[in-house]
Amino acid sequence: MADRVAEAAADPVVGGRRVQIEYCTQCRWLPRAAWLAQELLTTFEAELDELSLKPGTGGVFVVRVGDEVVWDRREQGFPEPTAVKRLVRDRVAPGRALGHSERTAG
Numbered sequence: 085m086a087d088r089v090a091e092a093a094a095d096p097v098v099g100g101r102r103v104q105i106e107y108c109t110q111c112r113w114l115p116r117a118a119w120l121a122q123e124l125l126t127t128f129e130a131e132l133d134e135l136s137l138k139p140g141t142g143g144v145f146v147v148r149v150g151d152e153v154v155w156d157r158r159e160q161g162f163p164e165p166t167a168v169k170r171l172v173r174d175r176v177a178p179g180r181a182l183g184h185s186e187r188t189a190g
Contacts, residue, residue, distance in 0.1 A: 101133040101176055104148045106140045113145055116162070120147070123165040124172060131176045149175045 103124060107117035117137050125135055140146075145157035147168055154171040155163045166182075173180055 101131065102150055103132060103135045103172060104138055104146075105136070106138040106144050106146045106148070108141055108144050109139045110141050111143055114139075117145070120163070120165060120168060124169065127169050127182070128172060128176060131180075147171075 103121075105117045105121055107113040114137070121135050121137060125132065143158070145162065146153055147155040147163070149172055152175070154175070155168055157163075169182055173182060
């Protein structure tokens with residue numbers, strides 16, 4: 085059992101199949117976090133093992149894949165779902181096309 089836990093911890097793909105959205109309860113950002121969670125779960129229903137919402141304070145809105153911060157509102161502003169989908173895809177399903185949401189205007 086300990087060997088399986090050690091293998092999972094060492095394998096970035098295993099940890100990378102877990103997404104966490106930490107949001108500020110003081111700012112009432114739960115609806116925004118839940119909407120983004122729904123978008124990610126719909127897009128990556130077969131690729132994600134877990135998606136969690138983590139209540140926080142102090143204006144936090146952070147998206148993590150495994151232990152890696154892929155989006156932080158303090159540095160990047162609020163994300164568009166397509167931007168977060170690309171970042172998550174690059175970590176959990178590299179090479180996978182995102183369909184119409186990935187097309188550029190032109």
